[in-house]
Amino acid sequence: MGLDVSGDPVLSLNGVCRDFGQVRVLHSVDFALHAGAVHALIGENGAGKSTCMKILGGYLSASDGAVRHNGQDTVFASAQQAESDGVVMIHQEFNLAEQLSVEQNIFLGRELRKGVFLDHAQMRKQTQDLLDRLETRVDPAARVEDISVSDKQMVEIAKALSRNARVLIMDEPTAVLTNREAAVLFRQIERLRADGVAILYTSHKLDEIARLADMITVLRDGRVVAHGAGAEFDEDRMARDMVGRDLTNLYPDHDGPVGQEPVLEVENLTVPGLVEGLSFNLAPGEVLGFAGLVGSGRTEAMEGLMGLRAATGTIRRNGQPVTIRRMSDATQVGLGYLTEDRKGRGLILSQGMRPNLTLLALRKFVRRLIDRRAEEAALDTAITEFDIRAPHRDVAVGNLSGGNQQKLLLAKTMLNAPEIVIIDEPTRGIDIGTKQQIYAFIRTLAEQGRAVIVISSEMAEVIGLADRVVVMRQGRKAGELTRAEISEDSIVRLAMGLDGKDYAA
Amino acid sequence: MTEQTKPRRPRLDLQVLGPIIALAVLIVIGALMNENFLGYGNITNVLSRSAFIGIIAVGMTFVITAGGLDLSVGSMAAFIAGCMILAMNALVPMMGTGWSTIFAGMAIALALGLVAGLANGLLITRARIEAFIVTLGTMGIFRSLVTWLADGGTISLDFTLRGVYRPMYYGGILGVSWPIIVFAVVAIAGEIAMRHTSFGRHCAAIGSNEQVARYSAIPVDRVRAWTYVLLGILVGIATIMYVPRLGSASSSTGVLWELEAIAAVIIGGTMLKGGFGRVWGTVVGVLILGLIDNLLNLTDLVSPYLNGAIQGVIIILAVVLQRQKKAER
Numbered sequence: 083m084g085l086d087v088s089g090d091p092v093l094s095l096n097g098v099c100r101d102f103g104q105v106r107v108l109h110s111v112d113f114a115l116h117a118g119a120v121h122a123l124i125g126e127n128g129a130g131k132s133t134c135m136k137i138l139g140g141y142l143s144a145s146d147g148a149v150r151h152n153g154q155d156t157v158f159a160s161a162q163q164a165e166s167d168g169v170v171m172i173h174q175e176f177n178l179a180e181q182l183s184v185e186q187n188i189f190l191g192r193e194l195r196k197g198v199f200l201d202h203a204q205m206r207k208q209t210q211d212l213l214d215r216l217e218t219r220v221d222p223a224a225r226v227e228d229i230s231v232s233d234k235q236m237v238e239i240a241k242a243l244s245r246n247a248r249v250l251i252m253d254e255p256t257a258v259l260t261n262r263e264a265a266v267l268f269r270q271i272e273r274l275r276a277d278g279v280a281i282l283y284t285s286h287k288l289d290e291i292a293r294l295a296d297m298i299t300v301l302r303d304g305r306v307v308a309h310g311a312g313a314e315f316d317e318d319r320m321a322r323d324m325v326g327r328d329l330t331n332l333y334p335d336h337d338g339p340v341g342q343e344p345v346l347e348v349e350n351l352t353v354p355g356l357v358e359g360l361s362f363n364l365a366p367g368e369v370l371g372f373a374g375l376v377g378s379g380r381t382e383a384m385e386g387l388m389g390l391r392a393a394t395g396t397i398r399r400n401g402q403p404v405t406i407r408r409m410s411d412a413t414q415v416g417l418g419y420l421t422e423d424r425k426g427r428g429l430i431l432s433q434g435m436r437p438n439l440t441l442l443a444l445r446k447f448v449r450r451l452i453d454r455r456a457e458e459a460a461l462d463t464a465i466t467e468f469d470i471r472a473p474h475r476d477v478a479v480g481n482l483s484g485g486n487q488q489k490l491l492l493a494k495t496m497l498n499a500p501e502i503v504i505i506d507e508p509t510r511g512i513d514i515g516t517k518q519q520i521y522a523f524i525r526t527l528a529e530q531g532r533a534v535i536v537i538s539s540e541m542a543e544v545i546g547l548a549d550r551v552v553v554m555r556q557g558r559k560a561g562e563l564t565r566a567e568i569s570e571d572s573i574v575r576l577a578m579g580l581d582g583k584d585y586a587a
Numbered sequence: 588m589t590e591q592t593k594p595r596r597p598r599l600d601l602q603v604l605g606p607i608i609a610l611a612v613l614i615v616i617g618a619l620m621n622e623n624f625l626g627y628g629n630i631t632n633v634l635s636r637s638a639f640i641g642i643i644a645v646g647m648t649f650v651i652t653a654g655g656l657d658l659s660v661g662s663m664a665a666f667i668a669g670c671m672i673l674a675m676n677a678l679v680p681m682m683g684t685g686w687s688t689i690f691a692g693m694a695i696a697l698a699l700g701l702v703a704g705l706a707n708g709l710l711i712t713r714a715r716i717e718a719f720i721v722t723l724g725t726m727g728i729f730r731s732l733v734t735w736l737a738d739g740g741t742i743s744l745d746f747t748l749r750g751v752y753r754p755m756y757y758g759g760i761l762g763v764s765w766p767i768i769v770f771a772v773v774a775i776a777g778e779i780a781m782r783h784t785s786f787g788r789h790c791a792a793i794g795s796n797e798q799v800a801r802y803s804a805i806p807v808d809r810v811r812a813w814t815y816v817l818l819g820i821l822v823g824i825a826t827i828m829y830v831p832r833l834g835s836a837s838s839s840t841g842v843l844w845e846l847e848a849i850a851a852v853i854i855g856g857t858m859l860k861g862g863f864g865r866v867w868g869t870v871v872g873v874l875i876l877g878l879i880d881n882l883l884n885l886t887d888l889v890s891p892y893l894n895g896a897i898q899g900v901i902i903i904l905a906v907v908l909q910r911q912k913k914a915e916r
Contacts, residue, residue: 390801409804419802427798432862433791441792442803444785451783494803 090153092117092280093138093169093249098147100133105473107133108304110147115249115280120271122283122291122312125301125324126513127483128471131284134301135251138282139171140164168248172238172255174511175425178226185209185222188241212240217266231258232376239270250274251282256290257511260376260539268294286513288317302326325515332514333546334522336565338529340549341366343401345533346417346502351395353379353386358557360395364502364533369524371548372537373573379557380537381422384504388412388419413442418500420491422507422537424484428491431480435472435490436461438479443498464493469519485516492523503527504535509543521547541570553577605908606855606871609901613878621885629881631764635756637877638766639664642825644848644869645777646818650718651852652781652864653814654794655711658722660822661844662729663703667826668836669733671696672744684747689755692830697823703729704819708812726845734838741837749834756831766828773821777866787864790814794861850898851876854905875901 091114100108108130115121115138125131136142137149140158148155151167158164161171178187188209194201209222218236220229226237235258242250252271256264271281271294283294291298295312300323308315308323315323346364351357357379364370372380386393389406397404399415406412412419421427429438440447440457447453447460464470468489472482479487488509495503508524509517524547527534538544544551551563553576560576574580617624643660650657675692682688703725710721736742744752759765781787789810792800800807830836853859854875855868876898883891 408806409801410806413804421802423798426796427802430792430795430799430862432795437788437791441788441799441805444788448785451779452785452788454783 089116091115091150092152094150095134095137095144096148096150098134098137098144098149100130100137100142101145102473106145106304108137108144111301111304111306113138113299113306115282116297117248117280118275118278119296120275120281120283120294120312121297121299122285122295123299123301124284124288124291124320126515127485129301129324129513130304131301132253133304135171135253135282135284138164138249139169139251141171165245168246169251170242170245170247170249171251172235172242172253174253174257176234176238178234178237178241180227181225183223183225184213184220184229184237187226187237188212188222188244190241192245208244209240212243215243216240216270230377232260232263235259235267236263239267243274247279249280249282252284254285254511255283256285256287264290286511288320288514291315291320292317300324321514324513332518332521334525336369336525336549338367338525338531340368341531344398345400347396347398347401348387349396349398351383351386351393351397353382353391353393353557356382356391356557357386357393360554360559362552362559362562364535366501366531366533367528368549369528369534369536369547371544371551371568372535372554373539373541373544373551374554374560374577376539378554378577380554381506382557383554384419384506384535384537388417388504390419413498413500416499416501418495418498418503420495420503420505420508422510424487424491425480429479429487429494432478434476435464435470435479435482436475438490439464439494439497442494446497460497464490464497468493468523485512488512488516488520492520500532502533502535504537506537507539508536509538509540541573544568544573545570555579603856605905606868606875609854609905610871610875610878613875613882617878617882617885620882620888624882624885627762629885631762631767633874633877633881634770635764635766636880637873638770639825639829640844640847640851640876641770641870641873642773642821642828643818643844644851644873645773645866646814646821647848647852648777648781648855648857648864648866648869649787649790649814650818651849651857651859652787652794652861653790653811654797654861655718655811655814656722656849657707657815657818658719658845659703659707659726659729660818660848661841661846662726662733663700663819663822663841664826664829664844665733665836665838665840665842666729666736667696667699667703667823668830668840669736669742670699671826671830672742672834672836673736675748676745679745679748684745684751686751688748689752693827696826696830697820700819700821700823700826701816702819704816704822705812707819708815711815712808712812730838733836733840737837739838741835744830744834749831752831752834754831756828769824769828773824774866774870777869781864781866786810786813791862791864794858794863796862847876847898850902854902859906872905 094114095111097110097112098108099106099110111134113134123131123134133142137144140161140163143157150156179190185205189205194204206222213220213222216236216239218233220233226234235255255267259267274281285291298310298312298315299306300308302324344363345366349361351360360383374380382391385391389408389412397406404415425431436457439461447456470486470489472486479490508520524534524536536547545568548568549565551568551573553560553573555577560579563572623629647657671692674695675688678688678691682691707722707725710716711718755765757764759768789805792805793807793810797807851872852869854872855865857864857868879897879901880894883889883894
């Protein structure tokens with residue numbers, strides 16, 4: 083990419099260190115953002131990306147070293163001050179007031195006025211313009227609570243644009259977007275770059291980085307381990323630099339035997355309005371992939387199966403019909419479910435690891451009263467078995483990195499010893515090293531003779547993991563692919579409803 | 588990130604120590620101002636009077652920890668007291684003026700508490716109405732019912748029965764009065780239930796994040812309803828201890844008890860928005876409120892009429908002090 087990034091940076095970290103208590107998480111990091119360039123910051127979870135971004139965005143201060151803005155040493159007193167200086171950070175967890183409308187959110191804190199009254203017409207018009215630019219068809223008057231996650235992302239971006247951001251810090255913006263939405267976002271990023279905005283971009287999706295980045299900086303354990311122009315990196319090098327070792331065989335081999343008798347038969351599963359007549363079987367030792375577009379009803383189907391949503395249909399476990407009305411019925415017949423929303427539904431972020439770990443299987447720890455020593459022992463086991471890395475034992479789960487949260491959630495589900503494990507988006511927002519661990523773990527489950535269902539929106543993941551794939555489209559089963567038939571093309575055809583048509587078009 | 592996983596040293600933070608320090612300061616002030624303050628008579632008096640609010644506040648701790656609220660407890664106590672007295676009076680011709688009548692009355696009080704709590708709980712979990720609204724409604728209903736039962740006046744317990752029942756408040760064993768004993772038992776049981784049983788763990792989980800609780804196979808509605816039932820039963824117990832004190836109930840019985848109970852819970856460090864509760868803190872909160880009241884009555888420094896104002900200041904101060912320090916920047 084022939085961009086000139088030799089000029090003075092707009093915003094930079096110079097030898098920045100950051101300590102949390104006794105623990106140093108950033109070691110003398112240099113990082114510079116230039117006008118009109120996309121600089122990708124990549125690294126595993128816990129490598130220090132978020133801390134860097136928060137220091138740049140004024141959310142944290144540096145313990146040592148300097149932040150330079152337009153050549154001046156700067157200490158942003160707050161994120162508000164950084165924003166008023168044109169440095170805007172878009173968080174992974176959205177900073178939107180759920181009860182307010184899209185328009186009210188975009189102008190929050192800097193409402194346009196006509197005299198003492200709000201200038202609704204003008205705000206509406208500007209909001210509409212912004213949303214049009216972003217090709218987002220969300221109603222400016224819609225309450226944020228009611229719009230989809232990807233629309234919320236777009237609203238966040240619109241909000242940043244409306245603040246005339248000169249530096250835009252994007253923390254995994256595509257984690258919740260569909261491919262189409264991501265494509266729109268990339269166009270916007272390219273437009274912003276052409277407008278001379280300096281952009282910091284992070285993502286675990288290395289193909290995006292390869293596509294977008296003018297500059298790449300790789301962090302590992304709080305240190306810059308590689309730095310260079312985007313063209314110097316291919317995806318393999320990025321992964322290697324991030325992990326610090328070669329990552330061959332991201333996906334484990336499929337060599338365990340798959341049983342003949344199904345352990346689970348689902349017939350005509352219907353979740354009113356969301357899933358229609360879904361039927362499938364599951365054999366022991368098998369990893370069954372569920373593919374489909376976001377919103378195709380995969381999660382809803384599994385939640386219906388688990389008793390988390392009102393659903394109808396026939397479910398047979400080892401040939402015996404079972405009734406599942408609530409989740410405890412499902413866990414009783416050996417089903418376990420890992421939600422895709424680990425922060426909202428999986429873990430209590432304000433509590434420590436121990437109560438989170440044992441919450442689902444708490445009954446196993448009750449001998450009249452809760453046996454705390456047994457709980458601690460279980461936590462010890464989980465930390466070792468799942469390689470959970472925490473700064474200390476009592477850390478609030480919200481302060482763990484995404485990968486470690488996911489491992490804890492896995493440990494929590496497995497503590498109940500389910501024979502059928504349903505994992506919804508097993509590696510969303512997780513670095514490649516942890517991904518590999520989780521893939522290996524899923525395969526181990528199958529080899530132990532358990533049955534696993536993996537829902538994933540990452541095509542490579544479904545292809546790499548599954549022995550068989552069910553593809554869903556608009557709440558129905560669009561088709562089923564055997565191991566030999568699984569390919570990106572065959573899945574996309576079914577997911578998009580392109581039977582018989584040429585996908586290449 | 589480092590991989591050390593050794594247990595962290597327990598921190599001595601204001602959140603834990605705050606209420607205890609406040610209580611200690613109050614006791615020291617009291618002892619300095621009045622030599623009778625630490626006397627047996629005064630301490631028994633304070634503790635016995637605090638016991639009603641205390642028993643209710645223990646139940647309230649569970650409700651609030653699970654993310655709920657119950658404004659109806661004061662009116663509920665008055666209503667139960669009224670019904671209990673009327674029932675006992677009606678039973679006198681059949682069962683006489685002995686303990687059997689009183690036990691029947693107690694059973695009725697417990698049953699009424701259970702039913703009233705269940706009504707609150709089911710309206711909140713089944714009809715999906717906000718706890719604030721439901722209990723605001725039932726607060727009005729119970730208050731109005733007791734006024735109607737008393738015909739605007741006072742419901743008095745049969746005179747002979749009153750004499751038999753009196754020791755329930757004024758008597759005790761080994762010099763400790765019954766209300767104090769019952770309060771202590773309830774508090775200890777509550778503390779154990781909160782910290783060492785699934786029920787307590789589930790309450791905190793529901794109050795922290797209802798979705799996580801649901802996805803962890805916790806019967807959210809049932810646990811939540813149970814917190815209100817438990818509170819209702821405790822209101823029944825508190826009423827059983829309260830009736831022998833005055834032997835009557837009227838429309839002014841139990842007025843503002845709900846706020847005192849909620850205040851004690853909050854002063855004790857339980858989070859009003861739910862997710863974290865501690866019963867021992869609630870006990871400390873109850874004692875703080877009781878001692879302030881007592882101090883103002885014993886000393887003439889400040890008019891007892893300002894009791895409410897001082898309690899108000901304490902509540903606000905407690906929350907300010909306990910607010911978690913903002914994460915370091």
